[in-house]
Amino acid sequence: MASSNGYDDVPMLPVSCTSSSSRTRPFTSRSRSVSLSNTSSTIDVFENSSTVVLGYTDPLGTQRQPQLVQMGDPISSTRNLELVHNARDDDAKGWARRFVTSVDKYLPKIMEPDSxxxxxxxxxxxxxxxxxxxxxxxxxxxxxxxxxxxxxxxxxxxxxxxxxxxxxxxxxxxxxxxxxxxxxxxxxxxxxxxxxxxxxxxxxxxxxxxxxxxxxxxxxxxxxxxxxxxxxxxxxxxxxxxxxxxxxxxxxxxxxxxxxxxxxxxxxxxxxxxxxxxxxxxxxxxxxxxxxxxxxxxxxxxxxxxxxxxxxxxxxxxxxxxxxxxxxxxxxxxxxxxxxxxxxxxxxxxxxxxxxxxxxxxxxxxxxxxxxxxxxxxxxxxxxxxxxxxxxxxxxxxxxxxxxxxxxxxxxxxxxxxxxxxxxxxxxxxxxxxxxxxxxxxxxxxxLQSLGRRNMEMTLRRRDVNNWMSHRQFPDDIRTRVKNAERLNWSSTRGVNEELLFENMSDDLQRDIRRHLFAFLKKVRIFSKMDEPILDAIRERLKHKTYLNGSMVLHSGDLVKKMVIIVRGQMESTREDGSCTRLSKRDVYGEELLTWYERSSLNPDGTRIRMPSKGLLSNRDVKCVTNVEAFSLSVADLDDVMSLFPNLEISKES
Structure with a gap:
């Protein structure tokens, strides 16, 4: 067989073989050993001894362990003592290892400090x-x-x-x-x-x-x-x-x-x-x-x-x-x-x-x-x-x-x-x-102060609002409406700015929280058939709104600037022909904005166009019958949603 490298030309164990197929070879001499520390002394021992030890060496130079033979040579006795000493060390290390393993079973695992x-x-x-x-x-x-x-x-x-x-x-x-x-x-x-x-x-x-x-x-x-x-x-x-x-x-x-x-x-x-x-x-x-x-x-x-x-x-x-x-x-x-x-x-x-x-x-x-x-x-x-x-x-x-x-x-x-x-x-x-x-x-x-901190904040804000209205010389009717609006907004939010709370939260956590807060969205007729990614995009852009009893939310002929989803309270929608419709929880006004946007935002070739600047005009008046709490989606936010999902379609069933 041809040598694959230069090191194979030098035999590590030169022997004379009588048969290439024989796996046992008589040991004659040895010039290098990887298992014996003192080569010359060991060779003399083998040459003067009547006991023959057979060994084999593979191409990598590793040798199988021969059977230990008791000899009277001083070197042999020394090696036997070393073997005994190493065996004792191995036993000691093994005992220590077993002890540590047995104790470790009863100890708790490594714990994280924030668990x-x-x-x-x-x-x-x-x-x-x-x-x-x-x-x-x-x-x-x-x-x-x-x-x-x-x-x-x-x-x-x-x-x-x-x-x-x-x-x-x-x-x-x-x-x-x-x-x-x-x-x-x-x-x-x-x-x-x-x-x-x-x-x-x-x-x-x-x-x-x-x-x-x-x-x-x-x-x-x-x-x-x-x-x-x-x-x-x-x-x-x-x-x-x-x-x-x-x-x-x-x-x-x-x-x-x-x-x-x-x-x-x-x-x-x-x-x-x-x-x-x-x-x-x-x-x-x-x-x-x-x-x-x-x-x-x-x-x-x-x-x-x-x-x-x-x-x-x-x-x-x-x-x-x-x-x-x-x-x-x-x-x-x-x-x-x-x-x-x-x-x-x-x-x-x-x-x-x-x-x-x-x-x-x-x-x-x-x-x-x-x-x-x-x-x-x-x-x-x-x-x-x-x-x-x-x-x-x-x-x-x-x-x-x-x-x-x-x-x-x-x-x-x-x-x-x-x-x-x-x-x-x-x-x-x-x-x-x-x-x-x-x-x-x-x-x-x-x-004790923290228990009433929210009430204190409300009191301070109310005082600031009163000072502002006095400085601007508001009439009494507007003053009353402003105070009622502040009171209604505070009661609905408890003085907590939810947008600030969301800032330090991860995206998936924000998504799950919004799905919990806006679970009613799937029950709204116009959104019931939409896919979850589209609803997530809409949830991110919903804004909380409160309206007082008697407020005119939308006039006939005005631009429809937002779509409003009612979650609490009632509104009344009156068309130009005099027909009246009562809007309550889960009802929407301004839904024609979404339908019109879908129909007018696609060219015949399928490319998207921008909404006209004049927008969509309303053909009805919307008035609050009670205090109303709702969520709104503006035209700009709706444009963002449509740009993210250009193939958005409103089903006829909805």
């Missing part, structure tokens, strides 16, 4: 954010003061209920974290022209999320209050006391509440690629109102917590002033209601009989901490009565009322003491109240 599912989840997640922020301050209320024992304790039953609610909101945050890894995003580099290109690669989406809000969401999802309530508090309460646990719990709630507020503000500001979250005005109203109540809830909860801290401060100062014994400090430890501390007190009483009397004196004196003049509580005095009340609804509702009242009045009725943190808390309430008044109350005002 219906993402929009629904965004609204649901916004409410869950509000619920989560609402639940976190409730962890302050299980901390109570035992008035009889003069100590601070934690209501575990109440705390476990809050843990269940908090776990539910954490689960929703966790689901949202998973969805963020499957949510496509718009490439910022592609937003130069148009709305941008969506990135749908799972790896790119995950990298972007990890570089963005992943750490923030991770801090939110960590169940810190649950860990404290269920595991840490039961073991360290008797060692460090309730005051330390209280500080840890408050710190955990505050640390996680700040990222949640950050997330919530992003949703309310509508800065995400999901577009508008709350399109309804009522939805925005309730969100703003709930946010205002949420601010009162946070302020009231903090007020209860700070009041609890002032009670704790009073008890500790009372203990320091009246505990004088070698067991000094036992009463400070008793403030935390620890079981081991009670045992310590009993042990002290056994070793020192004066301890009992000192503790009794301290209990009597500590009762002053629950009296109005016993300690300078300032703005926290009413919270003192709530700290030793185990009725959660009572404590919460009053705290919510206090917070809502102070935000609404900008803390106008508060008189703080000289305690620094109390003054700062009052200043924070004033600043928060001003911020909410400017933001939320302003939004609510805009909402």
């Amino acid at each position: 219906k599912e993402v929009g629904g989840w965004t609204i649901f997640f916004a409410f869950s954010c509000l619920l989560s922020i609402f639940v976190d301050p409730l962890f302050f209320f299980p901390i109570q003061v035992s008035e009889s024992g003069k100590c601070i304790r934690i209501d575990e039953k109440m705390a476990r209920v809050l843990v269940a609610l908090r776990s539910l909101t954490d689960f929703l945050y966790f689901v949202n974290t998973l969805l963020q890894c499957r949510l496509a995003y718009t490439d910022p580099k592609s937003t130069v022209v148009g709305s941008g290109q969506l990135v749908k690669g799972s790896v790119e989406i995950a990298k972007r999320y990890y570089r963005g809000n992943f750490l923030l969401d991770l801090v939110i999802v960590i169940p810190l209050p649950q860990i404290l309530i269920l595991w840490i508090i039961p073991h360290v309460l008797v060692i460090y006391g309730a005051n330390t646990i209280k500080n840890l719990l408050c710190t955990a709630v505050v640390v996680q509440c700040i990222p949640k507020l950050h997330r919530l503000f992003h949703l309310l500001a509508r800065k995400r690629t999901t577009g508008f979250i709350f399109e309804s005005a009522w939805a925005s109203f309730f969100i703003n109102l709930f946010t205002y109540i949420l601010a009162g809830h946070i302020v009231g909860s903090c007020w209860y917590l700070f009041g609890l801290q002032r009670v704790n401060r009073c008890l500790r100062e009372t203990c320091g002033d009246h505990m004088e014994s070698k067991c000094h400090g036992v009463c400070k430890e008793l403030i935390d209601c620890g079981l081991r501390l009670k045992e310590k007190l009993i042990d002290c009483e056994r070793r020192n009989t004066t301890v009992t009397q000192a503790v009794l004196n301290w209990n009597v004196t500590a009762a002053a901490c629950f009296q109005e003049n016993g300690f300078p509580y300032g703005i926290y005095w009413k919270a003192v009565n709530l700290t030793h009340d185990s009725n959660l609804p009572k404590k919460y509702i009053y705290s919510l009322f206090w917070g809502f009242q102070q935000i609404s009045t900008l803390a106008g009725n508060l008189v703080p003491t000289d305690f620094v943190w109390e003054v700062l808390f009052t200043m924070a309430i004033i600043g928060l109240g001003l911020f909410l008044f400017a933001l939320l109350i302003g939004n609510m005002q805009n909402f």
Whole structure:
């Protein structure tokens, strides 16, 4: 066979063949190999070995894998180790690939940010954010003061209920974290022209999320209050006391509440690629109102917590002033209601009989901490009565009322003491109240104004029309007709300019909307036999018209400038011979314009001619019997339709 190229002249595997038809050839020597890395060493192995390995090479130089033969040569052992190592790597890669595939089956597909599912989840997640922020301050209320024992304790039953609610909101945050890894995003580099290109690669989406809000969401999802309530508090309460646990719990709630507020503000500001979250005005109203109540809830909860801290401060100062014994400090430890501390007190009483009397004196004196003049509580005095009340609804509702009242009045009725943190808390309430008044109350005002915006526009237009008529000195009868025409036109359109709404819509959407609006067109006698493309062209050119009762729409002998289709009301058509015809819904006057245009616009050879400038003269008077709402088609628009469809014919049946 002739060689097709120069490379075929050089044999890749020179052998001596005894028969051209034989498919097996004895291996003698090899100068090039594509499967063995060390050719010379491998050849020596084959030459010194009694085992013969047969191989075949096709014209492209690829070789079939020979059967592996166990040999004692060091090179052979080395290659066996490499094969084992590669097999292990393949197994590891295969296991990882199988794991990713199995996990990917349970994950949702890549979703577009403007899809219906993402929009629904965004609204649901916004409410869950509000619920989560609402639940976190409730962890302050299980901390109570035992008035009889003069100590601070934690209501575990109440705390476990809050843990269940908090776990539910954490689960929703966790689901949202998973969805963020499957949510496509718009490439910022592609937003130069148009709305941008969506990135749908799972790896790119995950990298972007990890570089963005992943750490923030991770801090939110960590169940810190649950860990404290269920595991840490039961073991360290008797060692460090309730005051330390209280500080840890408050710190955990505050640390996680700040990222949640950050997330919530992003949703309310509508800065995400999901577009508008709350399109309804009522939805925005309730969100703003709930946010205002949420601010009162946070302020009231903090007020209860700070009041609890002032009670704790009073008890500790009372203990320091009246505990004088070698067991000094036992009463400070008793403030935390620890079981081991009670045992310590009993042990002290056994070793020192004066301890009992000192503790009794301290209990009597500590009762002053629950009296109005016993300690300078300032703005926290009413919270003192709530700290030793185990009725959660009572404590919460009053705290919510206090917070809502102070935000609404900008803390106008508060008189703080000289305690620094109390003054700062009052200043924070004033600043928060001003911020909410400017933001939320302003939004609510805009909402209330938006409800009557159309009425306001109508009022302003009516005032402009009145000023215009006064300036032009219209007579009273024309003034009345103008006012009635404005009122009729406004009632029929509701102040909406439909042509402006159509501008940003696609052609197919405009066509479908017009088919819906002008569905009556097929029921009109003269248009009933026309094809759909012709009707679409007519629908694009129809103009909305309103006529007052008694208006003369057309006089006999005038040019017929338009064809009018009645959709509401009645007209009366009177011919020159005195015959009268009542026109109502779906009736047309000026239909002779279409028929005459068809007959006069074609030459005998089939070419189209322009309509004469004199036009068509009317032979009847048309007058409105009632207020009429109609759609008109002008001569110029009709000329456009006829130029688009030169073979248009009006059937005799129509």
